[in-house]
Amino acid sequence: MIRSRFWRISVIASLAAVGALATPREAEASGYLTARFGADHGTPAQPNTFAVYFNPAALGGTTGTTITGDVSVLLRFVKYNRTADALSPSNDSSLADQSYIDANTGTASLTNLLALPFVGVNTDFGTKNLRAGYAAYVPFGGLATWDRIRGVPGSPGSTDGVQRWHNISGQILAVYNTFAIAYKIAPAKLSIGASVSPVIHNVATARARNADGSDDTVSNGSLIEGRSFINATGINLAASAGVYYEPTDTLRFGLSYLSQPGFGETRMSGVLRTQLGAGQESKADIDFLQEYPDIIRFGGAWRATERLELRGDVEFVRWNVFKRQCVVEKGAKCAVADDGRRLTEDPDGQRVQLNVPRNWDNAVGVRVGPGYWINEKLEAFGSLGMTTPAVPKETIDASTIDALRLYLTFGARYEINKHWALAGSYNHIYFFNVDTKGANDQNITAHPASSPGGGDYNVSRSPSADGRYRSQIGFLNVNVAYTF
Numbered sequence: 001m002i003r004s005r006f007w008r009i010s011v012i013a014s015l016a017a018v019g020a021l022a023t024p025r026e027a028e029a030s031g032y033l034t035a036r037f038g039a040d041h042g043t044p045a046q047p048n049t050f051a052v053y054f055n056p057a058a059l060g061g062t063t064g065t066t067i068t069g070d071v072s073v074l075l076r077f078v079k080y081n082r083t084a085d086a087l088s089p090s091n092d093s094s095l096a097d098q099s100y101i102d103a104n105t106g107t108a109s110l111t112n113l114l115a116l117p118f119v120g121v122n123t124d125f126g127t128k129n130l131r132a133g134y135a136a137y138v139p140f141g142g143l144a145t146w147d148r149i150r151g152v153p154g155s156p157g158s159t160d161g162v163q164r165w166h167n168i169s170g171q172i173l174a175v176y177n178t179f180a181i182a183y184k185i186a187p188a189k190l191s192i193g194a195s196v197s198p199v200i201h202n203v204a205t206a207r208a209r210n211a212d213g214s215d216d217t218v219s220n221g222s223l224i225e226g227r228s229f230i231n232a233t234g235i236n237l238a239a240s241a242g243v244y245y246e247p248t249d250t251l252r253f254g255l256s257y258l259s260q261p262g263f264g265e266t267r268m269s270g271v272l273r274t275q276l277g278a279g280q281e282s283k284a285d286i287d288f289l290q291e292y293p294d295i296i297r298f299g300g301a302w303r304a305t306e307r308l309e310l311r312g313d314v315e316f317v318r319w320n321v322f323k324r325q326c327v328v329e330k331g332a333k334c335a336v337a338d339d340g341r342r343l344t345e346d347p348d349g350q351r352v353q354l355n356v357p358r359n360w361d362n363a364v365g366v367r368v369g370p371g372y373w374i375n376e377k378l379e380a381f382g383s384l385g386m387t388t389p390a391v392p393k394e395t396i397d398a399s400t401i402d403a404l405r406l407y408l409t410f411g412a413r414y415e416i417n418k419h420w421a422l423a424g425s426y427n428h429i430y431f432f433n434v435d436t437k438g439a440n441d442q443n444i445t446a447h448p449a450s451s452p453g454g455g456d457y458n459v460s461r462s463p464s465a466d467g468r469y470r471s472q473i474g475f476l477n478v479n480v481a482y483t484f
Contacts, residue, residue, distance in 0.1 A: 035139040037070050037118040039409050039425040039477045040369055040381045043313040044242065044254035045299035049120040049481065052135040052195065054297060055256035056180035057242035059131040060191020065123040070479035071115055072427070078110040078144075079470040080398055082162040086466035088443040090214040090450070103158035103217045104463075108398065109147045118479075122180075131182040131193075140174040140261075140292055146398070155217040157208055157225040163398035165215055165463040166442075170205030170399065174261055174292065176238070191244040199261045201234045201268050203288050205399070209354075211276055212449040213461025223278045228354070230327060232270025232288040236262035250303040258295040260321070265291050272327055272353055286353060289326040289334050293318040293362075311383070312368040319360040319390040327354040340444050340460030341453075355460040357442065358400070363390040367407065381425070382410040393439040397465035403431040411477070421481045431471040440466040 036042065038050040046054070047061025049068035082105050087095060094100045120135025146168060151159035160168045177200075182193030209228040210216055216224040242256030268288040275281040299313030326334035332351035335343040340357055343349040369383025384407065391402035411425020443464040447457040 034116060034141050035137075036072060036116070036427065036475075036477070037137060038479060039411055039423070039427060040311065040367075040371070040383050041413070041423065041479075043299040043301075043311065043367075044256045044297040045244070045252045045301050045311070045313065046254075047244070047252075049122045049133060049135065050118070051193075051244075051254075052120050052122065052133040052178050052180045053118075053137060053139065053176070053240075055242040055244060055254040055299075056133070056193030056195040056240060057182050057191045057244035057256065058254050059122050059133050059180060059182035059193055060184040060244050061246065061252070062122055062131060063124055064483050065121065066481050066483045067121045068119070068479060068481045070118040070477065072475045072477045074112075074114050074116065074473055074475035076110065076112045076114065076144075076473045077471065078401060079468075080108045080163050080401070081468040082106060082108065082465075083467045085438050086440070086464040088213070088215045088463040090210075090212055090216050094216065099152055099154055100217055103152040103155040104162055104215050106162050108149075108161040108163040110144055111147065112144060114143060116475075129184045129186060131184065131191075133180045133182075134178065135180075136175070136177050138173055138175050141172060142399075143171040143173075144399070145169040155225070156223070157217060157227075160208065164208040166207055166397035166465055167399035168206040168208070170203070170207075172203045172205070173201070175200040175202075178240075180240075182244075189246040192242070193244070194241045195239060197238040197240075197261075199236055199238050201236070201261070201266055202232070203268055203270075204231045205229070207399075209274065209276075211458065213443065213458055213463065214449070215463035226274065226276035226279075228275075229273040230270065230286070230288060232268035232286065234266060234268035234288075236266060238262070252301045254297075254299050256297045258297075260294045261292050265289055269330060284353065285330045286327050287330050287332065289324075289328065291321045291323065293321055307373045309371040310368075311371060312366075314367075315365045317363045317365070317390065320362050322358050322360040322390070324358050325356045326352065328352050336460060340447070340457050342456045342459050344456060352459050356462065357460055358395050359392065360390045360395070361388075361392055363388050369409065377415045379413045380411075381413065382408075384408060393434065393436040394441045395465075396434060396436065396440065396469065397442065397462075401431075401434075401469050401471050403434045403469065403471065405432065406430045419483055421483070422479075423481075424476065424478045427475050427477055429473040429475075431469075431473075434469040436466045436468075438466055440464050 042050040044055035047058045051058035118137040122133035176197045178197040180195035184191045238261045240258040245253045272286040297315045301311045303309045329351035332348040335346035335348040336355045365387035367385035371381040389402045408428045413423035415421045442462040
């Protein structure tokens with residue numbers, strides 16, 4: 001029996017990994033956090049396959065072997081209006097050039113239809129106390145392709161939109177392959193669990209870029225505006241641990257901790273291609289450095305009546321470790337001061353190619369809602385949630401749009417028979433509008449390129465991303481579970 005289940009698990013695990021790597025994805029929690037698997041059934045207090053990610057200890061509440069496939073199909077709408085206060089020319093005389101102004105102000109749009117998959121399996125091995133699981137999914141990531149426009153005659157780069165200085169198209173993904181284990185301490189109705197995850201990272205972006213960090217387009221008929229393309233990958237490990245407690249037949253609680261991928265800095269290796277103006281394209285081997293957060297989650301569920309269950313969960317995401325995204329020559333460190341100055345006195349200072357200040361804030365998310373059993377097989381569920389923004393106005397841009405947001409979910413789960421269960425829900429994420437009102441400081445106005453020592457800031461200087469941001473996401477979540 002145990003050997004047979006191991007064989008089935010290994011087959012499903014292989015298929016899960018292939019499926020997760022082959023499909024584009026995008027969803028939003030805070031910052032790059034995309035974990036919305038299972039809708040309202042994905043919490044640290046729910047004993048199901050989604051517990052492999054949300055709280056491995058909650059596997060202690062499962063029985064038998066269950067294979068779960070989950071997919072969210074998302075439609076994302078974004079508008080970014082780049083206002084005149086975002087103009088970042090190298091020379092103020094450009095502010096009198098209407099072609100320059102038209103090429104760098106106005107509204108950019110994004111409409112993307114994408115998919116977010118989760119595939120996993122959990123089993124009790126036919127034992128009373130031991131549980132294990134595996135899942136492949138993407139808890140951190142984003143993918144976006146902005147709409148092209150007609151552009152401004154004489155400024156060929158403007159066809160990529162006014163947001164191009166920060167994002168034309170790109171993706172940033174962390175693909176988890178998680179192996180979880182839990183042990184149920186039966187008399188105490190307590191379970192403990194842990195997991196380890198090999199994490200595959202990928203970043204691929206295209207953006208407009210000038211050597212001095214300005215948004216100059218043309219000068220005296222010559223093309224100034226350039227492009228940079230980054231493609232990098234890396235692998236590291238993450239881990240999690242948790243506890244799950246059922247003090248009574250009507251109460252459940254779960255608490256979990258998810259570590260940072262790589263337990264700190266993530267290093268991806270790849271290639272940077274740069275073309276400045278009409279010059280020849282250059283190519284360099286680089287490392288892409290950044291730091292994802294760790295997460296604490298707590299959830300509970302109370303079966304108030306035979307048919308009604310009340311649920312809630314909260315998460316704390318330590319995004320304040322996400323200080324920058326840094327591109328360096330292969331093997332170098334990001335020798336950049338907190339104010340964006342390249343540390344030329346450090347041997348690695350000369351090896352920094354590009355630094356994007358982030359300086360994000362910690363984020364907190366809360367969700368509450370009921371599950372109501374219309375009959376013993378059919379459950380209707382819904383929830384309301386809220387998440388604080390991780391991205392401040394000072395460093396928001398078209399590649400990292402974030403805001404205070406509200407969540408609405410309603411759906412149903414139906415147990416077809418003792419083996420099969422099907423669930424579906426509609427989920428809507430409402431982002432509050434963001435108006436930076438001149439707060440964005442990516443252009444490092446205190447250190448212009450023309451000032452003494454200003455060149456040391458060029459690696460961290462980008463055109464201002466000031467303006468107004470609007471975003472909405474609607475998605476359908478469907479999952480099917482087979483238990484044997």
